[in-house]
Amino acid sequence: MNVFEHPILFYLFGIIPIRDTVVMTWILMVFILVLVLLIRKAFPSLLETVLEFITAMVDDVLDVDNLNPYLPLLGTLFIFILLANLLSIVPGLKSPTSDINTALAMALIVLFAVQFYGIRQKGFWGYVKTFSDPIWLFPLEIVSQISRTLSLTLRLFGNIMSGDLIVAIIFSIIPLIVPVALMSLSLLTGVLQAYVLTILATLYIASAVEINIEDEKMKKAGFGKKLTRRKEITNGKS
Amino acid sequence: MENLDPNTLITVITIIVAGVGIVIGTIVPAIMEGLAAGKALDGIARQPDAAPQIRTTMIISMALLETTAIYVLLVVLVLLFANPLIERFFGG
Numbered sequence: 001m002n003v004f005e006h007p008i009l010f011y012l013f014g015i016i017p018i019r020d021t022v023v024m025t026w027i028l029m030v031f032i033l034v035l036v037l038l039i040r041k042a043f044p045s046l047l048e049t050v051l052e053f054i055t056a057m058v059d060d061v062l063d064v065d066n067l068n069p070y071l072p073l074l075g076t077l078f079i080f081i082l083l084a085n086l087l088s089i090v091p092g093l094k095s096p097t098s099d100i101n102t103a104l105a106m107a108l109i110v111l112f113a114v115q116f117y118g119i120r121q122k123g124f125w126g127y128v129k130t131f132s133d134p135i136w137l138f139p140l141e142i143v144s145q146i147s148r149t150l151s152l153t154l155r156l157f158g159n160i161m162s163g164d165l166i167v168a169i170i171f172s173i174i175p176l177i178v179p180v181a182l183m184s185l186s187l188l189t190g191v192l193q194a195y196v197l198t199i200l201a202t203l204y205i206a207s208a209v210e211i212n213i214e215d216e217k218m219k220k221a222g223f224g225k226k227l228t229r230r231k232e233i234t235n236g237k238s
Numbered sequence: 239m240e241n242l243d244p245n246t247l248i249t250v251i252t253i254i255v256a257g258v259g260i261v262i263g264t265i266v267p268a269i270m271e272g273l274a275a276g277k278a279l280d281g282i283a284r285q286p287d288a289a290p291q292i293r294t295t296m297i298i299s300m301a302l303l304e305t306t307a308i309y310v311l312l313v314v315l316v317l318l319f320a321n322p323l324i325e326r327f328f329g330g
Contacts, residue, residue, distance in 0.1 A: 060294055151305055158308035165315075196301040199294065 006099050021099040061202045078198040085190025103157035107149045110201045118208035159193045256314045263310025271303050
């Protein structure tokens, strides 16, 4: 069926195979760039509204003093995935996220960004220490990081691809008007998935970054000894 | 049943398993999503002030719940369109 196939269109420099997904991504990048430039000229306040929306969305989940290091990544993820999911309503274009490779790329970006932010916030050994609070939890944490990436990939890919698939099936049965309802449903799913992936990425970053802040607050307030004692007690219990 | 060649037999079994699997795999997440939405509506009706936080949490948890249904869908699609068993046992 046409939905699953992502044919190789041409070879870049004679070796790198380029699928139609990548071409769609390029089209999307140009589209976003042109859109932003146009909006910046016509109504600059709209860009500010978008920024405020993303900031509020991230601020709900991520409880840190300075949001600035995290906003560029999360905002980019949100805008890119949102427009990528909506791209399939343009006739002739496919949404890049209906290919599992794009979804996996997004999930891998989130995975490495979480490690990066965690290490930058706490230092390498500090991050590893929170990773393995009782030491035998270390392998479990590794597994949870990997499975989390897998579930991000499959959620995005499965939702978008199944939306396209359902539209294709209904289109092959009744090509008139009826697919429009399902297309609007898949648009809703696309917006929701962009929101969900961004919120989940924020949650994962928050779980890598936040604990340290509370510790530091306690240390600053002079609770350092109490804190270590409390940790010893909880470790002894578990 | 004895007259079927093994290839057809595997295909038939796959189709039956795919049908049963997608039915069970969508019923359970659907019920649980309904429960989650109902509880969230309860909470919003009781405390309208907390509606934004409840909504965010509900959307996240519903997305996590929906993932299980998506897993089932992907497994069924692999079984139907790219069945590894036929090639493995009978060389295509």
